[in-house]
Amino acid sequence: MPLPAKLRVFFKRRNEPKTVISVHSERIVVLVSILLVLLLGLPLWWSTTRVYRAELPAEDIAKFKPIDPLHIPFVFYIDTNMSITVDSINKIEKSAGLLIDKQRALYAPNEWSVRYQASVCQGAAPKIPGHYTLSIHEASDASVSVDIAVGRMATVSVPKTAAIEPVLAQLISTMVAKEEQEVRRRRPGSRKSSGEAAQKHSDRALKYSAEYAVTFTLLNEDPVDGVSVDWDIEQAVSQYIQPFVDALRPLTKLTITSQVLHHAGSPPIKPQRASNYTYLSSDMLTHFVNSPSWNLASTDPISPMLNFMLYVPSLESQPMHIIQGDAHKQLRTNAFLVSQWGGITIANLPKDTIPGSHIVFSQAQMQEYMGAFIAQLREHIGIRRDVPLARKGTPLIKNIRVRQATATGISDWELDALLRQWLVDNRETAITTLQSLTRLVDSMQNMVVMDEIKAKVDQSLFELGAIEGALNAFDPSNAPVTDHLKACQNAAMASTLAESAFFDPSMVSMLYFPDQHKYAIYLPFFLPVALPLLTAIKRVINARKQAARNSKDTKKTKDE
Amino acid sequence: MNLWQQAMRAAGAILALYTLLCCVALAVADPSGEAKMEQFFDQDDHTNNWAVLVCTSRFWFNYRHISNTLSMYRTVKRMGIPDSHIILMLADDVACNPRNSYPAAVYDHPRKATDLYGDNVEVDYRGYEVTVENFIRLLTGRVSVDTPRSKRLLTDDKSNVFIYMTGHGGEDFLKFQDSEEINSYDIADAFQQMWEKKRYKEILFVIDTCQANTMFSKFYSPNILSIGSSRKGENSYSYFHDYDLGVSVIDRFTYYNLEFFESVDMSSKRTMADLVGAYNTTLIYSHPGVRTDLYSRKLNETYLTDFFGAVQNIELTTEAFPIGQPESP
Numbered sequence: 001m002p003l004p005a006k007l008r009v010f011f012k013r014r015n016e017p018k019t020v021i022s023v024h025s026e027r028i029v030v031l032v033s034i035l036l037v038l039l040l041g042l043p044l045w046w047s048t049t050r051v052y053r054a055e056l057p058a059e060d061i062a063k064f065k066p067i068d069p070l071h072i073p074f075v076f077y078i079d080t081n082m083s084i085t086v087d088s089i090n091k092i093e094k095s096a097g098l099l100i101d102k103q104r105a106l107y108a109p110n111e112w113s114v115r116y117q118a119s120v121c122q123g124a125a126p127k128i129p130g131h132y133t134l135s136i137h138e139a140s141d142a143s144v145s146v147d148i149a150v151g152r153m154a155t156v157s158v159p160k161t162a163a164i165e166p167v168l169a170q171l172i173s174t175m176v177a178k179e180e181q182e183v184r185r186r187r188p189g190s191r192k193s194s195g196e197a198a199q200k201h202s203d204r205a206l207k208y209s210a211e212y213a214v215t216f217t218l219l220n221e222d223p224v225d226g227v228s229v230d231w232d233i234e235q236a237v238s239q240y241i242q243p244f245v246d247a248l249r250p251l252t253k254l255t256i257t258s259q260v261l262h263h264a265g266s267p268p269i270k271p272q273r274a275s276n277y278t279y280l281s282s283d284m285l286t287h288f289v290n291s292p293s294w295n296l297a298s299t300d301p302i303s304p305m306l307n308f309m310l311y312v313p314s315l316e317s318q319p320m321h322i323i324q325g326d327a328h329k330q331l332r333t334n335a336f337l338v339s340q341w342g343g344i345t346i347a348n349l350p351k352d353t354i355p356g357s358h359i360v361f362s363q364a365q366m367q368e369y370m371g372a373f374i375a376q377l378r379e380h381i382g383i384r385r386d387v388p389l390a391r392k393g394t395p396l397i398k399n400i401r402v403r404q405a406t407a408t409g410i411s412d413w414e415l416d417a418l419l420r421q422w423l424v425d426n427r428e429t430a431i432t433t434l435q436s437l438t439r440l441v442d443s444m445q446n447m448v449v450m451d452e453i454k455a456k457v458d459q460s461l462f463e464l465g466a467i468e469g470a471l472n473a474f475d476p477s478n479a480p481v482t483d484h485l486k487a488c489q490n491a492a493m494a495s496t497l498a499e500s501a502f503f504d505p506s507m508v509s510m511l512y513f514p515d516q517h518k519y520a521i522y523l524p525f526f527l528p529v530a531l532p533l534l535t536a537i538k539r540v541i542n543a544r545k546q547a548a549r550n551s552k553d554t555k556k557t558k559d560e
Numbered sequence: 561m562n563l564w565q566q567a568m569r570a571a572g573a574i575l576a577l578y579t580l581l582c583c584v585a586l587a588v589a590d591p592s593g594e595a596k597m598e599q600f601f602d603q604d605d606h607t608n609n610w611a612v613l614v615c616t617s618r619f620w621f622n623y624r625h626i627s628n629t630l631s632m633y634r635t636v637k638r639m640g641i642p643d644s645h646i647i648l649m650l651a652d653d654v655a656c657n658p659r660n661s662y663p664a665a666v667y668d669h670p671r672k673a674t675d676l677y678g679d680n681v682e683v684d685y686r687g688y689e690v691t692v693e694n695f696i697r698l699l700t701g702r703v704s705v706d707t708p709r710s711k712r713l714l715t716d717d718k719s720n721v722f723i724y725m726t727g728h729g730g731e732d733f734l735k736f737q738d739s740e741e742i743n744s745y746d747i748a749d750a751f752q753q754m755w756e757k758k759r760y761k762e763i764l765f766v767i768d769t770c771q772a773n774t775m776f777s778k779f780y781s782p783n784i785l786s787i788g789s790s791r792k793g794e795n796s797y798s799y800f801h802d803y804d805l806g807v808s809v810i811d812r813f814t815y816y817n818l819e820f821f822e823s824v825d826m827s828s829k830r831t832m833a834d835l836v837g838a839y840n841t842t843l844i845y846s847h848p849g850v851r852t853d854l855y856s857r858k859l860n861e862t863y864l865t866d867f868f869g870a871v872q873n874i875e876l877t878t879e880a881f882p883i884g885q886p887e888s889p
Contacts, residue, residue: 204875207716240883285874287826291642292680301709324876333880339873340607371880378881406882436756444749502757503701508693 027543030536037533051446054454058438060461064431069113072420072471073482076118076172077125080136084122084164092168093120099173104180112428116180118172119480125152129416130484134171136164145399146171148388150411170396175388179417182384183424204339205382206304208422208429209252210496213300214377215307215342216258218361222314223262227353229312231361233258239363240370244377244409250485251419251492252381255300265293271317278317280346282324285336288344306380307342308373315355319348335372343376345369374409383410387417419488423467426491430464433498448506456501463494606761607718609870611636611646614695616727616736618652623807624798626654627668628726628768628814630676635821636722640870647698647713649685651737661804668810668818670802684710692742699750701759717758722766722867726814729769731792732778748778755781762855764832764867768813770795773849785832785855785862789813790846797845812844824864833860 078084078092096118107113125131132152139145139157144167147155156171158164186205206212216237220229237256245254267288271278280288298305313320322331335345347369349359361369389400405411410418434457441449470487474480613636615629633648655666655677666676685694697703698713715721728735732744747765754760765786767775772788779786789796789811798808799815820838824830836859839848852859865871 204873244883282874282876286872287640288874289872291640291644291870292637297644298709301705301707302712302714322876331876331878333877335877335880337875337877339875341872343877345877367884368880371883372877374881374883375877375879379875403887404882406885406887409881409883433757440753440756443752505697505702505704508696508700508702 027540030540033533033536037529041529051448053441053447053449054451056438056441056449056454056457057461058442061431061434061438061457064435064464066110066112067107069115070424070427070467070471071115071117072423072484073117073119073130073480074172074176075125075131075480075482076120076168077123077131077133078120078136078168079122079124079133082136082138082164084136086122088165089120089122092165092172093118095165095169096120096172096176099169100177100180103173103177105184111184112424112431114180114183114424116176118176120168120172121479126481127152128481128483128485129412129419130482134168136168143398144396146389146397146401148400148402148413150403150405150407150413152412152416167396170394174394178390179388179420182417183421186382186421186425204337204379206306206340206380208425208492208495209304210492211253211255211300211303212381213298213303213305214254214256215296215298215305216256216373217294217296217307217309218258218260219264219294219309219311220260220262221264221266221312225355226312226315227349227355228262228358229361230260230358231310231366232363233366235363236366236370240367240374240409243407244374247408247410247415248381251415251422251488255303257298261294265290266314267311271313271320277319277321278313279321279323279328279330282322282336285322288336289338289341305342306377308376309342309344310361310369311344311346312349313346315349315353318353319351320346321348322346333368333372335369335376337376337379340380342380343373345372378409381418382421383414383418384421387411388413416484420484423484423488423491426488426495427464427467430460430491430494430498433495433502434460437498437502447508450504450506453501453504453507456497456504460494460497460501463490463497466490467494605871605873606720606866607871607873608715609641609645609720609722609867610713610715611641611722611868612649612698612713612724613646614649614690614723614725614727615651616649616690616725616734616742618737620654620657620659621807622652622728623654623666623805624810625726625728626650626652627666627676627810629724630666630681631668631810631814631818632724633681634674634676634678635818636868639821639824639865639868640826641868642870643680643682644710645870646682647684647711648682649690649695649698650683651687651690653683653686659806667802667805668815670800670804670809682710688737690737692736692740692746695736695742696746696750699759700753701757713759715754715759717761719760720762720764720867721760722764724766724768725775726768726811729767729771729775731771731774734767734769734775744775744778747775748780751779751781751784755783762857762866766817768796768811772796772813773851776849776851779851779854782854783856784851785859786849786851787836788849788851789844791849794846813846813848816840816844821864821868824868826865826869828863828865830864831860832862832864833858835864 078089100116100118104115125133129152132154135153135155137155137157139159142159142161144159144162145157147157149155154171156167158167216233218229218231218233220226223229237258241256245256248254267290269280269284269287271280271284296305296307296309320334322334322336323329324331333345334348335343337343347361353359386402389402391400391402393400402413403411405414437457441447467487467490470483470490472480472482611632613629613632615625617625629648629650633646636646637643654660655664662672664677665672667674668676685698698711701713703712713721725734729741733741735741751763754763761783763784765776765779765784767787768789769775770790771792771794772790774788774792776784776786776788790813797812799810799812800808802809816839817835820835836848836850841847850859863869
């Protein structure tokens with residue numbers, strides 16, 4: 001096939017001696033190619049292989065330091081028909097503040113500090129977490145007594161002869177300082193300062209989550225030789241559990257499910273036999289849960305799970321008791337708590353139960369079991385005992401009475417203590433997560449950081465900033481207003497956002513590539529491009545040198 | 561070709577300089593061990609145990625890797641870790657392979673006394689789900705929102721995590737299914753990310769592959785105890801060949817580990833030091849390595865049940881809450 005005219009010219013030209021024009025055009029081609037590679041190729045390569053990294057607000061995140069305390073103010077309203085002056089109110093506030101400061105232990109260098117404060121006003125408190133009414137009455141007898149209600153209210157009875165100020169200052173400072181200590185003790189960062197009991201307590205309580213999956217299971221060991229069982233769980237839940245769930249609703253969601261497992265099989269441990277009953281000693285209970293065969297799986301993907309199990313032993317091992325200590329003392333509740341897992345109650349059937357019968361636990365019968373479950377649920381959620389005060393008195397206050405919220409399972413005082421705990425915990429989680437995130441992004445230069453991550457980080461910082469605003473505000477009349485609930489919600493939001501930024505699935509797309517891999521990938525691409533380019537450059541340089549030499553020669557000849 | 565040679569020489573020089581710079585940068589970036597030591601928690605009890613068991617091999621001739629992993633699975637389950645806390649990544653199911661003359665069974669000994677596949681094996685990641693990416697995502701918790709609970713490692717700062725890996729590997733890498741590989745840097749970085757977010761209290765990392773000890777040489781996060789089957793430059797060898805199946809059924813290192821575990825149960829007080837002391841190089845054919853510099857406890861004070869068992873702290877409920885009862889006056 002004959003070559004096209006143009007190509008023929010091209011090939012022909014190659015063998016012909018180089019004219020000035022052909023050298024010139026070759027130079028232009030080489031220059032254009034070089035420019036193309038430099039101006040178009042390299043930027044294109046760079047921009048297509050570059051890792052996208054949004055700039056995180058590292059300085060704003062580093063601004064949070066453990067040493068800067070979070071101030072949590074309490075506002076106490078003194079409601080009384082006894083005469084009390086502004087002066088003495090100021091005096092109470094001042095001496096309560098001093099007493100709180102006195103009870104504060106030193107902070108470890110990297111412990112996130114919190115500072116509880118108390119201010120005192122006159123009148124009745126608004127119904128906002130963080131505001132409490134102290135109602136002062138004249139006592140009928142000679143001792144000071146305090147009756148703490150379920151709501152945010154305490155009644156203080158002071159005898160006529162005693163001074164009110166020191167009593168109130170002691171009451172306020174004891175409540176506030178005690179909680180500050182508890183909050184500190186419960187946090188993971190301050191383990192070293194904690195006592196053993198507090199350590200145990202913090203092991204039981206689950207970490208804060210916006211949702212918990214709570215499952216009630218009725219477990220029948222053996223319906224074949226025993227009885228078939230059922231329970232009125234819906235009524236029992238709506239009667240005993242739902243009020244508790246509703247009370248916690250502003251903070252967290254408890255999703256309740258229930259199931260009945262028939263033919264469940266025995267636990268991996270064999271109960272010991274006594275004359276007319278069987279028993280489990282407390283050291284056997286650690287292996288009670290038969291995880292391979294009891295199906296307690298949840299469909300919920302991430303919420304912490306809590307299982308509460310009513311276990312009906314087979315008829316031959318009935319009645320089954322839990323034995324406390326060496327003295328063979330039977331545990332009245334017949335229930336135990338499994339840390340981080342839930343709780344178990346062993347249900348014994350009436351003595352005259354005949355095999356093959358069908359037994360239904362009524363709502364009323366379940367009140368006792370549900371009471372045990374509520375007690376365990378409270379431990380798992382992290383509701384402390386003795387809130388706001390232990391029952392034993394202080395030097396000035398003889399009798400303390402704390403009422404239990406028998407209707408809902410959680411008093412307002414307990415709820416507030418819980419939300420302040422979560423406020424402090426979540427704030428710390430949010431800050432440390434954001435700081436980990438910036439450290440991580442700094443240390444792994446290959447890591448992609450999308451704009452969504454930055455948006456979440458910014459939002460989280462905003463929520464963190466909002467905490468202080470919610471805690472320390474003033475109303476139009478210049479009285480201090482603090483909203484612990486709002487602050488807790490801000491903190492929870494901040495930590496959720498920070499965690500979702502940290503655990504974003506987009507954060508792993510690029511991983512470590514050794515340099516050999518990079519050479520192996522790029523060499524086959526770039527070598528074929530680079531070789532002709534380099535030879536062309538060499539030729540141009542040679543030609544220039546040649547031309548320079550030629551012109552020199554001609555110059556020389558001319559000079560001669 | 562003078563210019564070409566010069567160019568190559570220049571490129572070589574740049575390469576050398578670059579490598580040097582990288583080394584220096586790495587050395588500078590590496591924080592001193594002392595600073596890390598301060599971050600250790602004081603050694604109180606963990607509250608939960610997790611196990612991640614990874615087999616990275618496919619195909620019938622890698623039968624032994626599948627049985628390695630299943631033997632480990634059996635052991636941790638026997639010691640009390642529930643299935644919900646075991647993440648089993650098994651690339652290939654040799655149990656159902658047409659070449660398996662004992663269908664639906666996997667054995668780790670020609671005697672065929674125990675069927676590892678048994679009646680209750682819960683594989684969480686199987687087949688092509690066993691990838692480097694999924695493994696890293698699992699460890700770091702960066703899974704997509706629709707991932708079920710069984711495929712998530714829901715650990716916290718009180719979790720002891722046992723990680724076992726087996727497959728074909730070499731210096732600083734472990735192959736996943738003959739198609740990709742995980743690097744020792746990848747695992748080290750994943751552990752650092754876990755540490756940053758307090759996703760573990762302690763990790764026990766065990767790996768059975770060729771040149772296994774190189775795989776944990778890059779770790780830099782605290783509280784990690786690592787054990788590998790062979791030194792750099794050494795192979796790890798298989799054990800029993802089964803003539804009915806036509807393949808080797810287990811690797812030597814894993815086999816001797818399991819043999820040791822046969823004498824251990826839930827309430828055992830045997831320690832990591834006992835386990836490590838039982839390694840016999842003449843039987844294993846390679847030199848198992850133990851890395852303890854990142855680990856804060858002594859081996860003879862670390863019970864095997866700290867990693868292989870499951871703790872359950874219980875507490876008697878002495879008093880029921882008076883829910884729904886009338887308030888006493």
